[in-house]
Each structure stands twice: as structure tokens, then as C-alpha cells.
Amino acid sequence: MNKFNLGDLLRSNIRAMKPYSSARDEYSGEAKIFIDANENPYGSEYNNPYNRYPDPYQLQLKEKISSIKGVPVENIFLGNGSDEAIDLLFKAFCYPYKDKVTLTPPTYGMYEVSAETNGTETIKILQTADFQPDVAKIKASISPENKILFLCSPNNPTGNCIEESIIVDMLESFPGIVVVDEAYVDFTSAASWTKKLDQYPNLVVLQTLSKAWGLANLRLGMMFASKEIISIINKIKLPYNLSGLTQEVVSKALDAEDKKNEYVQNILNERTRMVKELNELEIVQHIYPTDANFILAKFPNAREVYVHLLKHNIVVRDRSSQPLCEGCLRITIGTKQENDALIEAVKEL
Numbered sequence: 488m489n490k491f492n493l494g495d496l497l498r499s500n501i502r503a504m505k506p507y508s509s510a511r512d513e514y515s516g517e518a519k520i521f522i523d524a525n526e527n528p529y530g531s532e533y534n535n536p537y538n539r540y541p542d543p544y545q546l547q548l549k550e551k552i553s554s555i556k557g558v559p560v561e562n563i564f565l566g567n568g569s570d571e572a573i574d575l576l577f578k579a580f581c582y583p584y585k586d587k588v589t590l591t592p593p594t595y596g597m598y599e600v601s602a603e604t605n606g607t608e609t610i611k612i613l614q615t616a617d618f619q620p621d622v623a624k625i626k627a628s629i630s631p632e633n634k635i636l637f638l639c640s641p642n643n644p645t646g647n648c649i650e651e652s653i654i655v656d657m658l659e660s661f662p663g664i665v666v667v668d669e670a671y672v673d674f675t676s677a678a679s680w681t682k683k684l685d686q687y688p689n690l691v692v693l694q695t696l697s698k699a700w701g702l703a704n705l706r707l708g709m710m711f712a713s714k715e716i717i718s719i720i721n722k723i724k725l726p727y728n729l730s731g732l733t734q735e736v737v738s739k740a741l742d743a744e745d746k747k748n749e750y751v752q753n754i755l756n757e758r759t760r761m762v763k764e765l766n767e768l769e770i771v772q773h774i775y776p777t778d779a780n781f782i783l784a785k786f787p788n789a790r791e792v793y794v795h796l797l798k799h800n801i802v803v804r805d806r807s808s809q810p811l812c813e814g815c816l817r818i819t820i821g822t823k824q825e826n827d828a829l830i831e832a833v834k835e836l
């Protein structure tokens with residue numbers, strides 16, 4: 488049985504602390520004269536109210552995201568990329584030099600970097616040969632100090648989804664927070680775990696606008712979780728973690744969901760073509776099944792292929808030093824022309 492208890496899991500100093508209270512926290516109603524936040528009263532260089540602090544809780548933007556994702560506003564945190572959300576989870580739950588988290592390599596590198604910067608030990612449990620979490624070993628890693636399990640589905644760099652039954656098993660047996668990172672959710676037909684938030688109080692789902700939406704430059708990551716977890720994260724975040732400019736531009740971009748769907752459709756079509764064409768090449772030993780906007784491809788000599796592609800001005804990601812990814816390059820699906828250039832360059836080998 489799951490002994491999840493949010494109060495026990497939280498660092499006691501975080502539970503006790505009083506959050507920073509901004510001028511807009513203390514008064515957010517209408518008024519004619521605002522001289523409470525030490526802002527410049529005259530305006531700014533651009534014909535925009537950039538002299539005023541932005542909404543610290545990004546309510547308008549959250550309402551849009553809420554209707555797109557079908558998740559209530561109170562279950563949403565927005566951050567400066569998903570990377571901010573990952574960092575805040577460590578700050579909320581992990582006592583430096585005492586607590587631990589479980590990672591399942593090969594996976595996204597930021598979990599480990601964030602653990603390091605927050606003085607948190609990582610327990611690394613290698614995935615099985617078919618790139619699934621090793622359930623028995625993860626269960627054996629459970630301890631009162633083990634606060635967070637990071638799962639990534641579809642996984643970076645392997646591209647596949649984690650089996651639904653495995654995630655359910657983890658949510659039911661892991662007594663800490665179970666993070667399901669869905670950065671690539673738009674490229675899979677598998678349903679989002681946000682639909683299960685009501686069922687699992689320890690579930691945290693991460694998504695981002697950096698991939699399918701084409702907004703990596705703007706830095707907008709989303710965390711979906713119980714309203715209790717979200718209010719803890721809101722308490723410890725930097726007061727104005729998203730600029731007004733970001734909120735404004737992202738909000739506009741979200742009105743073009745059709746455009747996002749068109750990007751995704753193009754990427755999926757190109758992905759199908761690339762898998763087929765790469766599979767026909769002798770030098771390609773294996774293409775792993777993918778549910779993401781990239782392909783993991785195995786070569787007899789990945790480094791040689793990597794360097795050859797560089798000579799053609801093509802940069803892919805060499806993942807061959809990752810466990811279970813020996814000989815593998817990770818290739819993002821580009822435009823048709825970019826993909827053609829890659830195929831032509833590989834053909835030369």
C-alpha cells in the first residue's frame with residue numbers, strides 16, 4: 488500500500504516558511520494610483536506597460552493553458568522552462584546531503600544536474616533492455632529519504648513510452664513524488680497522465696512549449712499536480728518567475744493551436760519517412776521505435792558517423808556514451824530538406 492503523505496514528504500523548513508509577499512500579493516484590485524511597488528511611474532521605452540511588474544501567478548495565461556490541457560488552473564504551475572519546475576521539486580522535498588531521488592538512465596540529463604546543484608544523492612537504476620523502468624529494483628530503492636522518482640515518457644533519448652501498467656505500479660508503490668516528464672507528449676498517441684491527477688496525489692506531470700509548440704526560445708514549462716503540491720511550489724518560486732513579455736507572447740502563440748497541430752503532423756510524416764529510409768541503409772544497424780520528434784539510431788561506429796555529418800554541417804547528438812545507447816546517435820526530425828541532407832550524407836558512408 489502506498490504510504491504517501493505530502494506533509495511528511497515536504498522539508499519542514501519549507502512547510503514552516505512564510506513566502507515573500509509582493510506588492511501585488513498584498514493588493515491586487517483596481518486603483519487609479521499605484522505607488523506601492525517602487526516602479527517607474529512614467530512608462531518605458533516600448534509602448535507597453537513594461538514599467539509595471541507582471542502577474543506573479545500568470546492567471547490569464549494559465550486560463551488558456553487550462554482550457555487547452557483540460558486541467559484546472561489551481562493544478563497548474565508555469566516555470567522558466569520545465570527545468571525550473573524540476574529544480575523547485577528538489578527545493579521543496581529534498582534536504583541537501585540527506586535525501587535522495589531515483590533516476591532511470593538512459594534518460595534526460597537535467598534530473599541529475601538539478602540533483603547535484605541541490606546536494607541530493609541520485610540512485611540510478613538502469614532501464615531494462617527494452618527501455619522500460621526496472622520495477623523490482625526501483626521498489627528496492629524505496630526509503631524514507633528517497634523523495635522523488637523521475638520517469639520520462641516518451642523518454643529522451645530512447646524515444647519510447649513507458650508502459651502504462653508500469654507507471655500505475657510506480658504511482659501505487661512509490662511513497663514519494665512520481666514525476667512523469669511528458670516533454671514529447673504531442674508526438675505520441677498515448678494519453679497524457681494529466682487525466683490521472685485526481686487519482687494519484689503523488690503524481691506530478693511535466694510538459695513544455697519547447698518542442699511541439701516551437702517556443703523553446705521563450706522558456707515556458709508546465710507542471711500539473713494536486714493543488715496542494717502546486718501551492719507549495721508557488722510558495723517557493725521566485726516571485727516574478729515569468730516576464731510579462733513571455734506571458735504576452737506565449738498567450739498569443741497559444742491561440743494558434745492549429746499551427747501547432749500542423750507542425751506535429753509534418754514532423755510525424757517526416758518521422759515515418761526517415762525511419763523507413765534510414766532502415767534501408769546498410770550502415771544503420773538499428774532504429775529504435777519512437778514516439779517522439781527524434782530517432783535513436785545505432786551504428787557500428789557512431790563517432791565516425793557523427794564526425795562525417797559535422798563535415799556536412801549537420802549536427803546530431805552523440806548519445807553513445809549513455810548506458811544502453813552504445814553506438815547510438817539521436818537525430819531530431821528536421822524539415823524535409825534537412826532530413827534529405829542527412830540521408831544523403833549517411834549514404835556516403
Ligand SMILES: *Cc1c(COP(=O)(O)O)cnc(C)c1O
Pocket residue numbers: 567568569570571595639643668670694695696697698703706707708
Ligand atoms: C526538452 C526536454 C524538456 C524541456 O525543457 P524546457 O526547460 O521546458 O525547455 C524537458 N524534459 C525533457 C525530457 C526534454 O527532453
